[in-house]
Every structure is written in structure tokens, then in C-alpha cells.
Amino acid sequence: MPLPHHVRLVEVGPRDGLQNERHPISVTDRVRLVNDLTEAGVSHIETGSFVSPKWVPQMADSAAVFAGIMHSPGVRYTALVPNLQGLQAAIGAGVTEVAVFAAASEGFSQRNINCSISESLQRFAPVMAAAERQDIRVRGYISCVLGCPYDGAVAPSQVASIAAELIAMGCYEVSLGDTIGVGVASATSRLIDRVAAQVPPGQLAGHFHDTYGQALSNIYAALLEGVSVFDSSVAGLGGCPYAPGASGNVASEDVLYMLQGMGIDTGVDLQRLVAAGQRICDVLGRPNGSKVARALLAHEQE
Ligand SMILES: CC(C)(COP(=O)([O-])OP(=O)([O-])OC[C@H]1O[C@@H](n2cnc3c(N)ncnc32)[C@H](O)[C@@H]1OP(=O)([O-])[O-])[C@@H](O)C(=O)NCCC(=O)NCCSC(=O)C[C@@](C)(O)CC(=O)[O-]
Numbered sequence: 001m002p003l004p005h006h007v008r009l010v011e012v013g014p015r016d017g018l019q020n021e022r023h024p025i026s027v028t029d030r031v032r033l034v035n036d037l038t039e040a041g042v043s044h045i046e047t048g049s050f051v052s053p054k055w056v057p058q059m060a061d062s063a064a065v066f067a068g069i070m071h072s073p074g075v076r077y078t079a080l081v082p083n084l085q086g087l088q089a090a091i092g093a094g095v096t097e098v099a100v101f102a103a104a105s106e107g108f109s110q111r112n113i114n115c116s117i118s119e120s121l122q123r124f125a126p127v128m129a130a131a132e133r134q135d136i137r138v139r140g141y142i143s144c145v146l147g148c149p150y151d152g153a154v155a156p157s158q159v160a161s162i163a164a165e166l167i168a169m170g171c172y173e174v175s176l177g178d179t180i181g182v183g184v185a186s187a188t189s190r191l192i193d194r195v196a197a198q199v200p201p202g203q204l205a206g207h208f209h210d211t212y213g214q215a216l217s218n219i220y221a222a223l224l225e226g227v228s229v230f231d232s233s234v235a236g237l238g239g240c241p242y243a244p245g246a247s248g249n250v251a252s253e254d255v256l257y258m259l260q261g262m263g264i265d266t267g268v269d270l271q272r273l274v275a276a277g278q279r280i281c282d283v284l285g286r287p288n289g290s291k292v293a294r295a296l297l298a299h300e301q302e
Pocket residue numbers: 016019049050051052053055056080082083085086087089101112113114141142143144177178179207240241242
């Protein structure tokens with residue numbers, strides 16, 4: 001398939017990235033990150049989650065983050081919700097788009113949301129119904145599409161049937177998560193080819209963690225299969241609290257550099273994105289996980 005002219009980058013750093021930090025991050029710093037990303041031109045920012053604070057304490061106070069951010073017109077500020085309680089909290093915080101999340105493996109589903117895959121899908125039914133009544137768009141995630149830290153290999157047909165179910169329930173798009181970053185390009189192509197038999201690539205997104213350094217080649221493989229939406233995390237922040245050893249999502253700066261080099265438009269300003277990433281790294285006291293950011297910042301200091 002020809003490469004797309006435009007890619008939508010879904011910035012998940014403020015949620016997927018920060019949820020895995022060891023120490024709590026202040027609301028002020030979370031708001032600042034979202035505002036910096038907005039000013040860099042990102043049009044879709046996963047800003048927080050409304051999950052149990054006992055499970056993921058780093059995302060407590062997501063309502064305060066939504067109250068503090070700049071809400072630039074045309075930018076989608078979204079939140080993750082696991083159940084109706086989460087949706088109601090998100091609605092209370094003024095959120096207009098949410099994401100539900102399922103897993104392709106039973107082991108990860110139990111560890112992440114304390115229920116089986118089929119129970120999780122049942123749990124989403126009232127979430128979808130309530131979201132529809134309130135005119136709230138819902139995105140779907142599937143974790144562990146290319147392998148599970150607990151169950152090992154995952155069949156593409158299993159991913160395809162869950163993706164089809166999420167779309168049938170009313171999700172406008174399903175993001176396929178390589179949660180532990182084990183996939184390689186050929187596996188990604190095979191997976192998307194199989195899923196596309198049930199859900200068109202135009203309704204799929206790629207969500208690649210970079211644990212084994214394969215994320216960019218997986219994105220390229222997915223682009224060739226017709227996918228044009230990718231999740232990424234500024235400065236490569238993050239991991240997943242229920243996937244030991246998983247490193248962060250692919251760094252947004254690295255994805256942007258690759259797409260720009262291929263002549264694909266995203267609307268995002270690389271220099272501003274690099275500045276946003278470095279600022280949050282300074283706050284967190286951690287090294288910048290983006291190779292592109294490190295290279296560009298080194299040039300600036302020459
Ligand atoms: C799903 C539950 C709640 C089940 O957890 P549970 O313990 O089975 O839930 P429960 O219904 O029995 O409720 C237990 C307590 O949680 C509260 N509770 C219940 N729901 C909520 C809520 N929405 N917000 C706030 N509180 C909530 C509820 O009120 C109750 O409070 P208590 O009476 O004990 O004081 C829990 O397992 C949970 O919150 N899990 C979230 C885990 C998570 O956020 N993981 C990271 C995100 S997924 C991810 O990163 C992968 C992804 C998306 O990026 C893609 C990829 O890379 O693969």
C-alpha cells in the first residue's frame with residue numbers, strides 16, 4: 001500500500017508515560033506537559049486516566065489536570081477509563097473522548113484490570129451505552145497484541161476478534177498495543193494483515209513500546225499495511241505498571257523525525273516537541289529516552 005500523506009500522532013506521554021513513574025508527579029507538572037505538547041502542535045493528547053488510584057496512584061488527580069490544561073480548540077484531550085465509574089468521573093471532569101482498554105491475553109487482562117477478557121468486554125457495554133448517550137467518542141485499546149509477559153505468544157486471530165468486537169460495540173478506532181515491545185516488523189505485518197480482514201486499517205492505530213528497539217520498524221511495517229495513526233510518548237516516557245521490564249512507548253520525537261524524513265505530515269513542530277520532552281525529563285530527573293532529542297539537543301550545545 002502507498003504511504004499516507006498525513007499521520008495522526010496520539011501523544012500518550014502524559015498518561016502511558018507518567019503512569020509508570022516511581023514518584024508522584026504534581027498536577028502543575030502534568031498540566032505543563034500537556035500545554036507544552038499542545039503548543040508543539042499535537043492534536044490528540046491522552047491526558048490522564050480515571051482508574052483506581054490504588055492500582056495506578058500516579059494518575060490520581062486526573063480531574064485536576066483536565067481542569068488546569070489550556071483546552072486549545074481542535075485538540076482532543078482524552079482519558080483512559082476501565083469501567084462505568086471511570087467514565088462518570090471523566091464526564092464529571094469535562095472529558096469528551098475516552099478510551100477503554102482490553103487485552104489479547106488472559107494473563108495480562110487479570111493483572112491489569114482484574115478480570116477475564118470476556119468480563120472486560122461485558123464491562124465496556126454500559127460504558128459504550130452511556131458514552132453514546134452523552135456524545136462521547138470512545139477509542140479502544142488492545143494490549144499484548146504481539147506477545148504477553150505472562151502467557152507468551154498471542155494469536156493474530158485472537159487480536160482480530162477482540163478488535164472486531166470493540167468496533168462492533170462502538171469504538172471508532174482500535175489501537176493495537178505491543179505492550180512489551182517484543183514484536184518485529186514481519187510479525188507486525190502479519191498481525192495487521194490478519195486484523196484488517198475484520199477491521200479496516202483506517203480504523204486501526206499502532207501503539208509500539210520500544211523495549212527491544214523495534215518500534216520504528218514496526219511503525220514502518222504498519223504504515224505499509226495502511227495504518228496512519230500511531231501512539232507515541234514524548235521523550236520515550238513510560239512503560240506499563242503491569243508489564244515488568246517494559247520500557248516506554250516509542251519516543252514521539254523519533255517517530256516525528258522518521259515521518260518528516262519520509263515527507264509525511266503530522267502538524268507537529270519537532271523543535272517544540274523536543275523542548276517539551278526535555279522539560280519533563282528535567283522535572284523527573286531522568287535521561288531523555290529519545291535518540292532524536294538527544295542528537296538535536298547536543299547540536300544546540302555545540
Ligand atoms: C479496573 C479496576 C478498577 C478493577 O479493580 P477491582 O479492584 O477489581 O475493582 P472493583 O470494582 O472491585 O473496585 C475496587 C475499588 O476500586 C474503586 N474503583 C473501581 N473503579 C474505579 C475507577 N474507575 N476509578 C476510581 N476508583 C475505582 C472502587 O470504588 C473500589 O474502591 P473501594 O471501595 O475499595 O474504596 C482496576 O483494576 C484498575 O483501575 N485497573 C487500571 C489499571 C491501569 O490503569 N493500567 C494501566 C493502563 S493500561 C495500559 O497502560 C496499556 C495501554 C492502554 O497503554 C496499551 C498497551 O501498551 O498495551
